[in-house]
Amino acid sequence: MRGEYEVRPPTPADADALGVVHTRVWREAYQGLMPQKYLDSLDSRRSAERWRATLSGENDDQLVRLVGLRGPEIVGFVVVGPARDDDPPTPRELQVINVLTAHHGTGLADQLLAEALGDSPAYLWVLEGNERAIAFYRRHGFATDGATTRHEPTGKTLLRMVRR
Numbered sequence: 001m002r003g004e005y006e007v008r009p010p011t012p013a014d015a016d017a018l019g020v021v022h023t024r025v026w027r028e029a030y031q032g033l034m035p036q037k038y039l040d041s042l043d044s045r046r047s048a049e050r051w052r053a054t055l056s057g058e059n060d061d062q063l064v065r066l067v068g069l070r071g072p073e074i075v076g077f078v079v080v081g082p083a084r085d086d087d088p089p090t091p092r093e094l095q096v097i098n099v100l101t102a103h104h105g106t107g108l109a110d111q112l113l114a115e116a117l118g119d120s121p122a123y124l125w126v127l128e129g130n131e132r133a134i135a136f137y138r139r140h141g142f143a144t145d146g147a148t149t150r151h152e153p154t155g156k157t158l159l160r161m162v163r164r
Contacts, residue, residue, distance in 0.1 A: 004070055004071075005068050005069065005070055005075075005103075005106070005107075005108050005111060006068070006069045007066050007067070007068050007069075007111055007112060007115050008066065008067060008069070009065060009066060009067070010051075010055055010065055010066070010067045010074075010077065011055065012052060012055045012056045014051070014055070014067060014074060015048045015049075015051040015052035015055055015056075016048045017073070017074045018047070018048065018051040018067070018074060018077060019044040019045060019046070019047035019048025019049070019050075019051055020044045020047075020048070021074050021075065021076070021077065021098070021100060022044070022047045022051070022077075022098065023042045023043065023044040023047050024044075024100060025076075025098040025099070025100055025101075026039060026042055026098075027039050027042065028100065028101040029098070029101070029130070029132075029133070030127065030130075033127055033129050033130060033156070034127070034151075034154050034156060035154055038153060038154050060081070062081055062082050063079060063080070063081040063082075064078075064079070064080040064081070064116045064117070065077070065078070065079050066078050066112055066115055066116050068099065068103075068108045068111065068112050070103065075099065075100045075102070075103045075108065076097075076098055076099035076100060076103060076108050076109065076112060077096070077097075077098055077112070078094075078096065078097040078098075078112040078113060078115075078116045078117075079094075079095040079096045079097075079116075080092060080093070080094055080095065080116045080117050080122065081093060081095055083123070088123060089123050089145060089147075089160070089162045089164075090121040090122050090123050090162060090163075090164065091121075092117070092120055092121065092122040092123075093122060093123055093124065094113070094116075094117060094122050094123070094124040095124075097109060097112055097113060097116075099112070104132075109136060110140075113140060119141075120163075121162075121163055121164050122142075122162075122163055123142075123145075123160055123161065123162040123163070124137065124142065124160070124161050125149060125158040125159070125160055125161075126158065126159050126161055127151065127156060127157075127158060127159075128148075128156065128157040128158065128159050134159075134161070137161050138161075140163065141163040142161035142162060142163045143161060143162060143163075144159050144160065144161050144162075145160055145161070145162045146160075147159075147160035148160065
């Protein structure tokens with residue numbers, strides 16, 4: 001426990017809360033950066049079902065999944081795993097790190113990243129124009145490498161950031 005936050009692996013019982021947090025974080029973080037129609041279409045129940053399937057299935061020992069809690073409430077999460085791209089710059093990928101806006105600046109995201117990845121080399125994809133996230137990743141040693149891709153549902157540009 002660091003400050004008022006606890007970090008632990010999620011359980012299948014966390015799926016509903018993760019679905020709500022996942023959807024809420026996207027609506028908060030991408031307001032004005034992604035089409036509002038897309039953000040409005042996000043469904044916490046569908047997200048919870050994906051989490052339930054992921055957390056109830058075979059444990060993939062190559063994935064690191066952690067949730068950040070304030071008291072009993074999940075307020076953030078992180079997933080680090082093997083690279084999912086055909087020609088990755090590093091073997092590990094920071095697949096997602098999300099923290100509710102009310103908990104930005106508390107150190108929770110730093111704690112989640114440190115516990116899930118440490119100082120290991122990794123890469124990630126970040127939405128172009130998401131300056132807050134880009135600054136966070138830079139502070140943790142990531143830099144853009146010029147590679148881009150598209151977020152398929154919206155066509156928005158994603159930038160690759162790498163830490164060697």
